Amino acid sequence: MEKIVQILGKTYYGDVRFESGNVLSIGKNKVEENINTASSIGLCIRVFSDNKWYYLGFNEIDEEKILDETKRLVRRVGNKPSKLLMQDPWEIEKEMKVKKKPEDISIDEKIKTVRNTFGRLMKNKTIVNASAVLAHANNETLFMNTEGSDLRQVLPFFRFSMSAIAKEGKRIEYDYFLLQKQGGYELFTSLDLDQEINNVVNSSIELLKAKVLRGGVHDIIVDPDVSGVIAHESFGHGCEADQVLRDRSYLARLLGKKIISELVSLHDNSSLTGERGYFLFDDEGIKSSDTVIVKNGVLNHFLHDRQSAIFMNSNVTGNARAQDFSRKVFVRMSNTYIEPGDWKHDELVEDTDKGFYLIKALTGMEDPLGGNLQLVTHKVREIKNGELGQLYKGVGISGKVLEFLSNVDAVTDDFDMRGSGCGKGHEDYVPVSSGGPYMRVRKAIIG
Amino acid sequence: MKEFILKELGKNAEEYEVYLQKTEVNEIHLQKNKINFIDKTIDSGYGIRVHENGMGFSSSNIFSPLVIRQTIKNALKSSEMTQKVEFSFPSKQPSKEVENIDKKIKDKGDEAVREYANQILSSIPKDVLVSFGKIRTYDSHIEIINSEGLDLTREETNFMLELSIIIEKNGKKVEFWPHQYRRRIDDLPVSNLEEWIKMARDQLVAVQPRTEATTVIFSPTSVLDGLGSVIDPHSTGSAKINEISKFSPEDRIASDSLTIISDGLYPYGLMTSEFDDEGIPQRKNILIERGVFKDYIYDQFYAIKDGTKSTGNGLRQGDTFFVFDGKYGGMPVNMTSNFYVKPGNKTLEQLIEEVKHGILVDHFSWLIPDGTTGDFSSEIRVGYYIENGVLNKPIKGGLVAGNIFDMVKNISGISNQSVITSGGSVLAGVCPHIRFENVQVAGK
Numbered sequence: 001m002e003k004i005v006q007i008l009g010k011t012y013y014g015d016v017r018f019e020s021g022n023v024l025s026i027g028k029n030k031v032e033e034n035i036n037t038a039s040s041i042g043l044c045i046r047v048f049s050d051n052k053w054y055y056l057g058f059n060e061i062d063e064e065k066i067l068d069e070t071k072r073l074v075r076r077v078g079n080k081p082s083k084l085l086m087q088d089p090w091e092i093e094k095e096m097k098v099k100k101k102p103e104d105i106s107i108d109e110k111i112k113t114v115r116n117t118f119g120r121l122m123k124n125k126t127i128v129n130a131s132a133v134l135a136h137a138n139n140e141t142l143f144m145n146t147e148g149s150d151l152r153q154v155l156p157f158f159r160f161s162m163s164a165i166a167k168e169g170k171r172i173e174y175d176y177f178l179l180q181k182q183g184g185y186e187l188f189t190s191l192d193l194d195q196e197i198n199n200v201v202n203s204s205i206e207l208l209k210a211k212v213l214r215g216g217v218h219d220i221i222v223d224p225d226v227s228g229v230i231a232h233e234s235f236g237h238g239c240e241a242d243q244v245l246r247d248r249s250y251l252a253r254l255l256g257k258k259i260i261s262e263l264v265s266l267h268d269n270s271s272l273t274g275e276r277g278y279f280l281f282d283d284e285g286i287k288s289s290d291t292v293i294v295k296n297g298v299l300n301h302f303l304h305d306r307q308s309a310i311f312m313n314s315n316v317t318g319n320a321r322a323q324d325f326s327r328k329v330f331v332r333m334s335n336t337y338i339e340p341g342d343w344k345h346d347e348l349v350e351d352t353d354k355g356f357y358l359i360k361a362l363t364g365m366e367d368p369l370g371g372n373l374q375l376v377t378h379k380v381r382e383i384k385n386g387e388l389g390q391l392y393k394g395v396g397i398s399g400k401v402l403e404f405l406s407n408v409d410a411v412t413d414d415f416d417m418r419g420s421g422c423g424k425g426h427e428d429y430v431p432v433s434s435g436g437p438y439m440r441v442r443k444a445i446i447g
Numbered sequence: 448m449k450e451f452i453l454k455e456l457g458k459n460a461e462e463y464e465v466y467l468q469k470t471e472v473n474e475i476h477l478q479k480n481k482i483n484f485i486d487k488t489i490d491s492g493y494g495i496r497v498h499e500n501g502m503g504f505s506s507s508n509i510f511s512p513l514v515i516r517q518t519i520k521n522a523l524k525s526s527e528m529t530q531k532v533e534f535s536f537p538s539k540q541p542s543k544e545v546e547n548i549d550k551k552i553k554d555k556g557d558e559a560v561r562e563y564a565n566q567i568l569s570s571i572p573k574d575v576l577v578s579f580g581k582i583r584t585y586d587s588h589i590e591i592i593n594s595e596g597l598d599l600t601r602e603e604t605n606f607m608l609e610l611s612i613i614i615e616k617n618g619k620k621v622e623f624w625p626h627q628y629r630r631r632i633d634d635l636p637v638s639n640l641e642e643w644i645k646m647a648r649d650q651l652v653a654v655q656p657r658t659e660a661t662t663v664i665f666s667p668t669s670v671l672d673g674l675g676s677v678i679d680p681h682s683t684g685s686a687k688i689n690e691i692s693k694f695s696p697e698d699r700i701a702s703d704s705l706t707i708i709s710d711g712l713y714p715y716g717l718m719t720s721e722f723d724d725e726g727i728p729q730r731k732n733i734l735i736e737r738g739v740f741k742d743y744i745y746d747q748f749y750a751i752k753d754g755t756k757s758t759g760n761g762l763r764q765g766d767t768f769f770v771f772d773g774k775y776g777g778m779p780v781n782m783t784s785n786f787y788v789k790p791g792n793k794t795l796e797q798l799i800e801e802v803k804h805g806i807l808v809d810h811f812s813w814l815i816p817d818g819t820t821g822d823f824s825s826e827i828r829v830g831y832y833i834e835n836g837v838l839n840k841p842i843k844g845g846l847v848a849g850n851i852f853d854m855v856k857n858i859s860g861i862s863n864q865s866v867i868t869s870g871g872s873v874l875a876g877v878c879p880h881i882r883f884e885n886v887q888v889a890g891k
Contacts (some may be wrong), residue, residue, distance in 0.1 A: 031688050031752065032502075035525035038776055039507045039514060040492075057472075057488030059508040111528060128690040165819065170693050174819050215824075215848055215889020216658055246478055246578040248611055248622070326488040326772070328476065365813035365826075369578075369613065369622040372844060374812040374826040394817075396824025396846045398889065425609060426626055426871050427768050447658070447824060447846040447889025 003063075004045060005144045007070045012082045013048040013306075014074075015145035017283060019325055023157075024102075025135035026110050028118045030128075035107065042325025045070055050080035051307075057326040085310040087286070089148030094280055096273075098156050098184025102136035105185055110134055113188075120197050121164045126205050128167040134188070135159040143285045153280040157431070158187045159419075162197070166204040173207035175200050175378070180419030180433075182278045203379070206391060213380055213392040215447020219355035220397075221348060221440050224416035226361045226377055228434030231266055232336040232422065233364035234373045234401040236434075239268070239293050239301075240319070240331040241308035243368040250371030250402070254299045260405035262297035263341055264439075270318055270334035276419025277334035277432040284320040284329060291317045305331045323428045330424050338436030341411025345438055348410050350386040352440060357381040357388055358395070366425075371401050380446075398445045410440040448510045452493060453592060455519050462498040463522075464536050464593040466724065466763070467491075470585055470772035473556040475564045477580035477610075480571055482564055487557060494763075494775040497522040498536070501529025502748070506776045536593040537747055537757065542721045542728035546714040549584075549631035552604040556584040559632055566637045567610070575644055578611040578622070584632070585771040591726045599726050605717070605771045606632045612640075614647045621650035621843075623810075623829065628769065628869040630715040646809065646829050653843035656827065656890035662805030662859070663847060663886040664798060664833070667868045671876030672814040673823065675786040677851040678707060679873070680818035682734045683760070684749035685781040691819065693852065694740040701855035706789035707735040709744050710877065711759055716785035716867060717875035718762065724779045725761040732758045734783070746781040760784060769874045786876040791861025795880050798860045800836040806888065807831045807838060808847060815872040816851050824848035824889075845890030857884045 001016050008014025020041045027034050043066065045056040054077050056069055102110075114132045121130035136158050143151040163176035177196045181187055222230065243249040251259070270288035272278055279288050284306050292300050302312065305320035308331060321332040349357070357380065364375035380392040397404075417435030449467060456463045469491035476484035492508035495518055503526025507518045551559045564582050571577055585605040592598045609626040623646040629635050665673055686692035694700060711729025713719055722728050725747055733741045745753065746761030761779035764770055770777075799807065809829040816823035830842035862880035869875060 029689060031685075032748075033529040034502070034504065034778075035529055036778070037505045037518075037521040037525065039509055039518065040776075041509050052482065053484045055484070055486040055488070057486065057490070059490055059492070060510060107524070107528060165691055167690065172691060172693060172819055212850075215846060215887060217891075246611070247576060247613060247620070248578040326472065326490050328474075328484055328486065362817070363813065363815050367812060367828075369611070369620060370843075372812065372826060376815075376824050393820070393822055394824070396826065396848060396889075398826050398844060398846045423768060425624075429768055445846070445889060447848045447887065 001142060001144045003067060004070055005146060007067065007074055008047060008146050010074055011047045011049055011077065011079050011146065013084050013146055015046050015143065015285060017044045017325065018142040019139065021137055021139040023135065023137035025133065026114050027131060027133040028114050029131040035111065044325040047073060047077055048082055048084050049077040051082045055328065059325070083310050085306040085316055086147060091150045092280060093152045095154035096156055096182060098186065100185040100189065102158060102185045117162055117197065121162060121201060124201055124205065126166045126168065127164045127201060130162065130164045132162045143281065145285050149285045151281050151285055155182050155279060156184055158183050160188050162200055164200045164204040166208050168208045171208055173204055175203035175207065180276050181274055182276060183274050207379065210391045210393045213395050217443050217445055219352060219440065219442050220444045220446060221352060221355065221357045221383065221438055223359050223438055224414060224435050225418055226358050227338050227436030227439050228418060229361035229364040229375050230373070230401065231338050231436055232333055232432065232434035233366050233375060235266065235405065236268065236333050236336045237366035237368045238371060239303050241302040241304045241312055242331040244302055245308050245311055248369045250369060251299060257299055258297045259299050259402055260294065260297045261408040263408050263411045264294060264405055265292065265296055265339040266294040267292055267339065268303055268319065268333050268336045272335040275335040275417050275433040282318045282320045283322045286316045286318040286320065288318045303331055303333065305329065321430045323430055327428055330428060332424065332430050333422060333432055335417065335433045337417060337434060340413045340415040340437040343410045343412045345412050345414055348412055348438060348440055349383060349388060352383045352386060355383045356446065357383050362394060373397050373399050373401050373404055395446045404441060404444060407442040407444070408439050409442055412438040414438055449590065451512060452515055455516055456495065459519055459523060460497045460499060462536060462594050464496040464591065464725065466494040466775050467590040468587060468775045470587040471556055472583060472585055472772055473560045474581065474583040475560050477564065477567070477577050480568060480577050490772045492773065492775040495519060495522045496778065497526045498534045499523065499526040500531050501526050502532055502534060503529065504778050533751055534748060536595045537597060537725060537727050538595040539597045540728050543712060545712055545719050545721050547603050547630050547719045549604040549606065551632055552584045552586050552606065553602070556586050560584050563632055563637065567640065570637055570640050572644065574614065576613040578613045580611065581607065581609040583607040587771065593726065597726045599722055601720055603720060604630060606635065608635050610643070612643050612647045614651065616651050619651060621647055623647035628717055628874065629867065630717060634715060634867060649841040650829065650843050653841035656806065656842045656845040656888050658889050658891065660885050660887050662802050662882060662884055664805065664807040664880055664882045666809045666880060667866050667878035668870050669808055669811055669814055670788060670878040670881050671786055671868055672870035672872045673816060673851055674788065674855065675870065675873035675876055676816045676818055677821045678734060679783040679786065682744060682783065683781045684743045684745035684753050687743050688749055688752050696740060696742050698740045699738055700740050701735055701738040702858035703738045704791055704858055704861050705735055705738050705855055708733050708787040708789065709760060709783040710787040711784035713785045713787060713877055716877060717869055718784040723759045723761045724763040724774065727757045727759045727761065729759040729784055744783065746779050749781050764874065786873060786878070788865055788878045790863045790865045790879045792863055793860055795862045798862055798880060798882050799833055799838060801860065802833045803835060805833045806842060807833055813871050821850045821852040823851060845888055848887050848889060854883045854886065858882065859884050
């Protein structure tokens with residue numbers, strides 16, 4: 001990498017990033033049992049010249065070929081004047097510590113755990129199939145650039161998921177549990193597995209009786225999962241400063257203005273240790289940080305990479321991320337959430353005469369220019385006279401996100417985060433998490 | 448390195464398969480009507496399946512002898528430790544020639560991408576902003592070798608285009624955001640820009656729909672995402688054996704007019720190839736014929752489980768996004784090839800003329816029905832009211848919601864042209880416009 005940086009030294013800016021990863025995944029359903037392993041490496045070389053990015057990507061580490069290609073690229077693009085935020089060089093070398101290394105648990109024990117979980121999910125006769133998956137990975141990133149930074153991070157990833165499929169006649173319903181965080185085996189051992197298995201099984205069976213809700217305008221309460229997807233998909237993608245620079249953000253001219261309910265404050269915090277979007281430095285060598293995007297309803301800050309930061313006269317926020325060595329670095333979110341408020345959950349439900357209580361987000365999609373909401377929930381409960389009642393199947397939420405979040409009139413003191421993957425559009429997946437409290441929203445379009 | 452992998456495997460395993468892939472990716476990004484990113488990446492890797500007891504799998508993109516040996520060891524260990532399954536790798540069978548290669552991409556992918564980018568840039572009207580764009584080619588070389596003597600090679604190309612087309616008028620900004628894949632660049636001609644710009648312009652005057660149950664026409668892309676996401680998970684041998692299929696052979700599940708084929712041979716279809724991703728010839732398999740479910744499709748694993756033969760439907764794809772360059776990282780999955788919906792006998796214009804009041808949805812934000820239950824709810828990004836047989840005011844916003852299993856029983860018309868398309872949830876389709884009755888719309 002030193003040799004590459006030396007060649008890149010003749011350009012306006014250049015960096016090199018080496019990634020390596022190992023993953024083990026153990027899964028079981030009624031028919032298949034799999035233990036899958038994978039290893040990967042990749043090298044990404046970036047040069048900035050004439051305000052354009054030039055990339056080279058390799059997974060076969062042939063030193064001579066890589067150095068030749070790098071020299072050829074540097075000769076071709078030269079050192080043309082450009083605008084890019086520069087920073088002082090820094091160094092870090094850190095592996096995130098875990099309490100219990102998954103690698104120290106034998107595969108035998110892990111497969112027993114998966115089989116046992118599967119067996120317990122299948123105990124009820126209404127459950128026709130189920131799945132249990134346990135996976136862990138270690139991802140190492142080395143980064144050097146022409147500023148002189150020299151960085152290394154190793155991040156552990158742990159995933160445990162289960163689902164149960166209930167069937168009655170031709171009707172099929174399911175529910176699932178998903179844990180995805182940075183950490184070790186302690187994430188599994190600290191779970192109340194009995195409780196989680198019961199929740200998944202009972203919910204799948206209960207959904208067989210769920211009714212279909214007719215769409216319309218209603219008062220709703222959204223759970224932390226749905227709050228998080230609204231924070232990330234509906235609101236957050238418009239805060240990515242590359243979208244602002246492209247004239248493709250509904251928030252472009254709203255910095256410093258009150259745009260939503262003062263009860264809502266929203267963060268993107270890549271330094272939130274243990275969450276799925278946690279890291280020490282981003283893919284441009286910038287340190288992770290907590291960015292307060294919205295403070296009490298006022299748009300406070302966008303998320304930046306080096307290019308957007310200099311064009312918009314801002315500080316960098318450490319949000320430059322790529323799916324892997326073969327993909328472009330974009331401005332991306334990390335751990336995005338809405339701050340908890342003062343209300344107690346039960347008081348909020350009791351205070352709501354009539355409405356719907358939306359549970360678990362299944363999918364969500366961005367609309368950075370239009371600021372429209374598009375997300376689908378898994379379940380809905382009717383709220384009648386301050387009590388939760390009839391179960392309905394999931395619904396979609398539509399409308400303008402600024403109007404939707406302006407109609408928030410209560411935020412609870414609960415808080416939960418969920419790990420997932422985020423695409424920029426339909427591709428370029430990076431690990432993220434999102435979350436928040438329960439929120440009540442007046443006059444929401446659901447259906 | 449292929450020889451080394453095979454030699455090492457031969458020493459350690461009796462039943463095995465190697466899937467090797469090397470892909471050159473060329474890419475240009477646009478930003479505000481200019482090129483701002485140029486990339487060339489070569490990605491290669493291998494996936495190894497071993498059947499000693501259970502089915503073992505391991506993959507890597509590292510070609511050092513040490514890692515190859517470790518990858519084989521991992522696959523063997525995985526096979527030893529998982530539950531015993533009856534399985535045999537397929538031997539070579541005669542296959543049909545297919546068309547799935549773009550010579551332009553094979554010859555010079557980087558030049559083809561640059562030429563396409565320049566054509567786009569020179570075709571943008573003054574009042575239109577291509578805020579962002581991705582233009583990408585894939586040129587792949589794939590080999591499948593197994594212990595049954597199968598040794599196959601295939602070439603394939605793919606092309607991807609994503610554009611954010613923005614128009615501003617009187618302070619109002621609107622966007623149309625096409626994102627499509629094809630085998631050949633010329634199957635997504637730059638002349639499409641005209642139609643996409645029209646869709647963006649129409650949104651300047653779009654209204655939110657009102658809440659009602661009405662007639663709705665889906666575009667080919669919406670048909671692919673809507674029906675493909677739900678019909679596929681219930682039509683496979685995997686779904687049958689796992690007891691999660693709602694279908695049984697000869698069940699009437701849809702209107703008479705609906706015929707769906709898993710067509711692995713459709714010229715330049717995105718899933719078209721001589722053989723599937725475990726080396727079995729692809730073919731045409733009828734899933735639904737005139738509204739009746741005919742039979743399941745199989746990969747090798749589920750075919751053996753069900754005492755039948757594979758239908759060439761063992762394909763490698765990602766869980767959450769479409770994969771062309773890293774297929775070696777996953778095992779074959781029992782899935783539909785090109786989702787072909789047989790055209791009907793009316794033109795799109797006739798389908799519209801017959802509607803007194805309804806909606807044509809050209810694009811949803813992301814139509815991703817629940818594959819298990821068939822439920823969906825999706826926001827309209829580009830739509831039009833139909834009034835007295837004529838396309839009327841554009842629509843944006845609001846939700847179309849329902850259940851795909853119910854909707855396919857309420858088809859009142861299918862257009863007479865099925866076109867190659869790709870969706871946001873399902874990769875490969877050849878679909879027409881379909882008109883559904885009594886669909887729930889939630890809006891104002």
